[in-house]
Amino acid sequence: MANGPIAERNRDATIYVGGLDDKVSESLLWELFVQAGPLVNVHMPKDRVTMMHQGYGFVEFMGEEDADYAIKIMNMIKLYGKPIRVNKASAHQKNLxxxxxxxxxxxxxxxxxxxxxxxxxxxxxxxxxxxxxxxxxxxxxxxxxxxxxxxxxxxxxxxxxxxxxxxxxxxxxxxxxxxxxxxxxxxxxxxxxxxxxxxPLSQADRPHQLFADAPPVGMMPVLAPPPPPVVMPPTGMMPPGMAAMRGAPPPPPPPVPPPAAFPSGIPPPPLPPVQPPLPPAHRPRRLPRRPWPISSKHRDSSCRLHHRRHLPEAQVVLRAA
CATH class of the missing domain: 3.30.70.330 (RRM (RNA recognition motif) domain)
Known part of the structure; x- marks a missing residue:
C-alpha cells in the first residue's frame, strides 16, 4: 500500500491495529477496513532483518468519523483465530x-x-x-x-x-x-x-465518542414531520365502491335538505307534479284448466275399431253373422 510520510498523516483519522497474526498482510487489512469507510493509507512496520511485520499496523481513513466507526465495529474481531485490538492512534492518547x-x-x-x-x-x-x-x-x-x-x-x-x-x-x-x-x-x-x-476531555480526543453520546442539538438532522395517519371512515361513511369491495351494503342516499326560505314578494317555484302510482301488473288469477283425458270407453272402442280394420274379411263376416 502507498505509504506517505508519518508527519503528513492525519493522526485523528488514523487507527492502531494490534494483535495481528503473521499471515495478515497490508492488502488484507485494506480489504477489511475499507468496509468502514474510504482509506488513505495502510502501513505495517516490518523487521529489517526478517522482513516480517511486528504484529501491528496503522490504518488511515479520509475522515475522523470513519476512524471512529471502524473502532466501534472492528475492535476484538478475530483474524486467523486471534482477536485484534483497534484503538485511536492519537498523539494525545496518553492524556486520556x-x-x-x-x-x-x-x-x-x-x-x-x-x-x-x-x-x-x-x-x-x-x-x-x-x-x-x-x-x-x-x-x-x-x-x-x-x-x-x-x-x-x-x-x-x-x-x-x-x-x-x-x-x-x-x-x-x-x-x-x-x-x-x-x-x-x-x-x-x-x-x-x-x-x-x-x-474535561475534548470531543476529538475521545475514541468513538460519537457512538456513546448523542450529537449536539445543532448537529441533529432536521427531519420532516411524519404524515398524518390514514383514518379509515366507518362502514356507513365509506364510498360505495370501497364498501362494496369490503362486502358491506352501499350507504343510503343523503336526505334532501329542506327548501330555503324565499324573500317576500317572490313566489317559490312550483313543485313538480305528483305522478299517480302505477297500476299493478296484470296477473292471471289461475292457470288454464288441463283438458280432460280420453275416457276408457272411447279408448276401448277405438282400439276395437283399430283391430277390426286389420282382421281378415272372412272373420268379419263370420262375426257379423
Whole structure:
C-alpha cells in the first residue's frame, strides 16, 4: 500500500491495529477496513532483518468519523483465530486516562477480552482494550482484568450494575482498581474526580465518542414531520365502491335538505307534479284448466275399431253373422 510520510498523516483519522497474526498482510487489512469507510493509507512496520511485520499496523481513513466507526465495529474481531485490538492512534492518547479504572475479579476461564468489551461498553466509552491478566507461559486467564473508562460516570454505572452479577455462571466482583506505586489507594478518589472535572476531555480526543453520546442539538438532522395517519371512515361513511369491495351494503342516499326560505314578494317555484302510482301488473288469477283425458270407453272402442280394420274379411263376416 502507498505509504506517505508519518508527519503528513492525519493522526485523528488514523487507527492502531494490534494483535495481528503473521499471515495478515497490508492488502488484507485494506480489504477489511475499507468496509468502514474510504482509506488513505495502510502501513505495517516490518523487521529489517526478517522482513516480517511486528504484529501491528496503522490504518488511515479520509475522515475522523470513519476512524471512529471502524473502532466501534472492528475492535476484538478475530483474524486467523486471534482477536485484534483497534484503538485511536492519537498523539494525545496518553492524556486520556482520567483515573476511571475498574478491577474485575472472579472471572471464568472462558471469559475473553471481546466478551468483557461487549459487556462493559454499554456503560460508556472504553479507552483501551480490556486487559485480562494471563499466565505468560500457558496464556490462561488468572481470573481478573482491568478496564479503563473515559469518564467516572461510566465507571460508577458499571460498578453499580455489574458488581455481584453472573458472567459465564460466575458472580464477578467489580470495584475501582488500586493505583500503581501507591499504598492501598484506589482510583475514583475525590481528587481525581475534581481533576477530571477541571480538565474535561475534548470531543476529538475521545475514541468513538460519537457512538456513546448523542450529537449536539445543532448537529441533529432536521427531519420532516411524519404524515398524518390514514383514518379509515366507518362502514356507513365509506364510498360505495370501497364498501362494496369490503362486502358491506352501499350507504343510503343523503336526505334532501329542506327548501330555503324565499324573500317576500317572490313566489317559490312550483313543485313538480305528483305522478299517480302505477297500476299493478296484470296477473292471471289461475292457470288454464288441463283438458280432460280420453275416457276408457272411447279408448276401448277405438282400439276395437283399430283391430277390426286389420282382421281378415272372412272373420268379419263370420262375426257379423
Amino acid at each position: 486516562d482520567v483515573g476511571a479504572n475498574i478491577f474485575i475479579g472472579n472471572l471464568d476461564p472462558e471469559v475473553d477480552e471481546k466478551l468483557l468489551y461487549d459487556t462493559f461498553s454499554a456503560f460508556g466509552v472504553i479507552l483501551q482494550t480490556p486487559k485480562i491478566m494471563r499466565d505468560p507461559e500457558t496464556g490462561n486467564s488468572k481470573g481478573f482484568a482491568f478496564i479503563n473508562f473515559a469518564s467516572f460516570e461510566a465507571s460508577d454505572a458499571s460498578i453499580e450494575a455489574m458488581n455481584g452479577q453472573y458472567l459465564c455462571n460466575r458472580p464477578i466482583s467489580v470495584s475501582y482498581a488500586f493505583k500503581k506505586d501507591s499504598k492501598g489507594e484506589r482510583h475514583g478518589s475525590a481528587a481525581e474526580r475534581l481533576l477530571a472535572a477541571q480538565n
